[in-house]
Amino acid sequence: xxVSRRNFLGATGAMTLLGAGVVSGRTAFASVPEAPTMTEAVxxxxxxxxxxxxxxxxxxxxxxxxxxxxxGEWKEFHLVAEPVVREFSPGMVGxxxxxxxxxxxxxxxxxxxxxxxxxxxxxxxxxxxIHWHGQLLPSGMDGxxxxxxxxxxxxxxxVYEFQLxxxxxxxxxxxxxxxxxxxxxxxxxxxxxxxxxxxxxxxxDFVFLMSSxxxxxxxxxxxxAEMTDFNMWTWNSRVFPGIDPLVVAxxxxxxxxxxxxxxxxxxxHMHGYDFKVSCxxxxxxxxxxxxxxxxxxxxxxxxxxxxxxxDFAGDWAIxxxxxxxxxxxxxxxxxxxxxxxxxEVAKKIKRLxxxxxxxGTAGMADMGEMEMPLPDNTLPxxxxxxxxxxxxxxxxxxxxxxREGQATGDYKxxxxxxxxxxxxxxxxTGQSQKAERREAPxxxxxxxxxxxxxxxxxxxxxxxxxNNH
Ligand SMILES: [Cu+2]
Numbered sequence: 457x458x459v460s461r462r463n464f465l466g467a468t469g470a471m472t473l474l475g476a477g478v479v480s481g482r483t484a485f486a487s488v489p490e491a492p493t494m495t496e497a498v499x500x501x502x503x504x505x506x507x508x509x510x511x512x513x514x515x516x517x518x519x520x521x522x523x524x525x526x527x528g529e530w531k532e533f534h535l536v537a538e539p540v541v542r543e544f545s546p547g548m549v550g551x552x553x554x555x556x557x558x559x560x561x562x563x564x565x566x567x568x569x570x571x572x573x574x575x576x577x578x579x580x581x582x583x584x585x586i587h588w589h590g591q592l593l594p595s596g597m598d599g600x601x602x603x604x605x606x607x608x609x610x611x612x613x614x615v616y617e618f619q620l621x622x623x624x625x626x627x628x629x630x631x632x633x634x635x636x637x638x639x640x641x642x643x644x645x646x647x648x649x650x651x652x653x654x655x656x657x658x659x660x661d662f663v664f665l666m667s668s669x670x671x672x673x674x675x676x677x678x679x680x681a682e683m684t685d686f687n688m689w690t691w692n693s694r695v696f697p698g699i700d701p702l703v704v705a706x707x708x709x710x711x712x713x714x715x716x717x718x719x720x721x722x723x724x725h726m727h728g729y730d731f732k733v734s735c736x737x738x739x740x741x742x743x744x745x746x747x748x749x750x751x752x753x754x755x756x757x758x759x760x761x762x763x764x765x766x767d768f769a770g771d772w773a774i775x776x777x778x779x780x781x782x783x784x785x786x787x788x789x790x791x792x793x794x795x796x797x798x799x800e801v802a803k804k805i806k807r808l809x810x811x812x813x814x815x816g817t818a819g820m821a822d823m824g825e826m827e828m829p830l831p832d833n834t835l836p837x838x839x840x841x842x843x844x845x846x847x848x849x850x851x852x853x854x855x856x857x858x859r860e861g862q863a864t865g866d867y868k869x870x871x872x873x874x875x876x877x878x879x880x881x882x883x884x885t886g887q888s889q890k891a892e893r894r895e896a897p898x899x900x901x902x903x904x905x906x907x908x909x910x911x912x913x914x915x916x917x918x919x920x921x922x923n924n925h
Contacts, residue, residue: 488575488613489525491534493557497543497693499700499867509567511649514661514713515867517700517854518692519645522562530573530617531566535586537608537630537642538579544688545698545784548835550669551676552641552693553580559641559693560665561628568623568651574616576608583607583632586616588646589715590626590737590759593618601632608632623650625735625759627665627715639680641667641693643717656740658763659708659864664691666754666776666852668718673785673834683719689781689851696782696853697840701869702774705862708766711735712774715759722781724760725751726856728772735761751777766858771842771873776852784835784850843872 494500500520502513513521524533540554555561566572578584585608587599597618601607608614626646630637645663650656668686669678678688691699691714704710711734716722732746737759741747746763754760775782830836840847847853859870 488577489527489532489534491536491556491575491577492523492562493536494520494562495557497558497698501865501867503565509649509651510653511565511567512653512657512659512661513565514563514645514647514663516563516645516692517662517664517702518694518698519558519560519664520562521565522556524566527573530571532573532575533564534575534577535561535628535644536577536579537584537586539581540641542641542693543698544690544693545695545835545839548785548833549676550641550671550678550688550693552669552678553637554641554693555644559643560667561642561644563645563647563663564628565647565649566620567649568620570620570648572616572618572620575613576616577613578608578610580637581610583609584630584637584642585614585632586628587631588616588618588626588628589757590624591618591646592621599631601630620648622739623648623655624739625663625713625715625737625761627717627737627759629717636680638667638717639669639678639682641669641678643667643715645713645715647713656734656743656763657709658711660702660704661711661713662702663713666691666714666716666718666722667693668720669693671785671834674831676833686718687785689718689776689783691852691854695784695835695851696775696849697847699854700867701854702856703862703867703870704766704856704858705864706766706769706858706860709763710766710856711761711763713759713761714754716754716756719756720778721753721755722852723751723753723777724774724852725777726762726764726772726774728768728770728856728858729764729766731762731764733760734763735759766856769858769860769873770875772856772858774854774856775849782849782851782853783837784839785837 497518499515499518502515503521503523504513505511522533522535524531526532535555537553537555540552540557540559541549542552542554542559543549552559576586583601585599585601585605588597596604597616598604599616605614626648627643628646629643643665645665647663667690669688669690670682670686671678671688688695702712713735714724715737730748730750732748733752734741734746749762752760752762835850838846838848838850840849857870857873862870
């Protein structure tokens with residue numbers, strides 16, 4: 457199989473293809489294939505195979521597929537582990553580690569039965585390896601530094617060779633100084649297509665990896681020692697509104713595949729449809745056993761794929777159902793002021809801080825539209841504007857855009873859905889019923905409960921004991 461160089465170079469992003477592409481016949485093993493690199497977080501068109509077994513290539517949200525060359529019966533790829541600058545969403549970049557210019561690295565696609573030879577060059581400041589998560593391969597190709605191979609030293613290139621024994625949904629990531637290297641964004645998708653191109657074939661096939669970062673407002677480098685308190689919840693190291701929409705034509709068979717390399721689980725929920733869970737990193741779920749869901753949880757270190765037929769036109773939200781994971785960096789440490797009257801306190805603060813504005817007394821929705829000065833290189837907590845106003849989301853959120861007549865292979869954002877008249881929720885303008893409202897309970901000092909404080913050590917403290925006399 458060969459890469460269509462023309463198709464590849466016709467891509468929209470700024471890609472530097474350093475002499476890679478088609479190499480026919482046997483090349484001397486001494487030559488390492490060139491390592492293409494990507495400089496922008498822009499979704500590239502699928503890399504359509506022009507020879508060899510046919511398959512429908514995947515689309516990587518805000519990403520791209522790694523070109524390869526044939527060398528005899530080997531399909532050769534070249535990954536370069538290196539520091540990268542990744543834009544999370546317009547207005548914020550992270551200084552991460554990744555592969556070939558981006559985090560995550562480029563998606564690797566191949567076909568069941570292929571022999572793959574993957575060159576890995578280490579341009580990080582420390583050693584690394586790559587583990588091929590989910591692949592069935594010789595133990596010595598499994599990429600666990602110290603256990604199955606020596607680590608790849610700084611500046612060196614190692615070669616991994618194995619045959620792809622089954623099709624499915626996989627990923628790659630380092631197995632060396634893992635806490636640091638994954639917290640810095642080192643990971644990539646690895647899709648193996650079935651040998652039979654008709655098997656479980658879909659028209660559009662989207663992939664993304666979930667990763668999380670702790671980047672303090674104003675900073676650029678993630679705090680790698682963080683274990684639980686992340687503030688950037690990403691798909692392919694992007695946050696809403698920077699995540700590509702999933703654009704499909706009405707009637708398409710659609711697959712969405714994702715993997716989780718964060719430190720917690722993510723229940724991925726899609727609106728407007730029920731779908732069938734079709735594949736995990738363990739393999740295909742037999743069609744008769746694929747179970748229906750509208751939310752599928754993806755635990756740490758797992759991959760899930762679901763399929764649906766895009767029968768219903770519209771703009772359908774797709775997001776993690778943990779509400780803190782659909783928020784961006786600013787605001788996670790806000791106190792709750794719902795129901796509090798902050799007017800008096802605001803007057804006092806304004807004497808000291810003239811810009812101060814009280815927020816959150818009716819909820820936090822006002823933050824979706826607020827424009828207040830932010831520190832450099834950070835994003836508001838909730839953001840993104842739709843045709844009806846602020847969407848009040850961030851983080852792991854995107855939109856499945858199902859459109860009548862979207863051309864095959866066209867992934868361009870078609871804009872907002874034009875709802876047929878009479879199909880949008882509307883304001884009631886007729887006569888209102890008098891609403892019965894409960895008053896908030898009034899704090900009554902005469903009803904104060906008596907409390908006896910018992911200190912550790914056992915006996916009621918005489919100081920804190922309530923005196924009834
Ligand atoms: Cu989540």
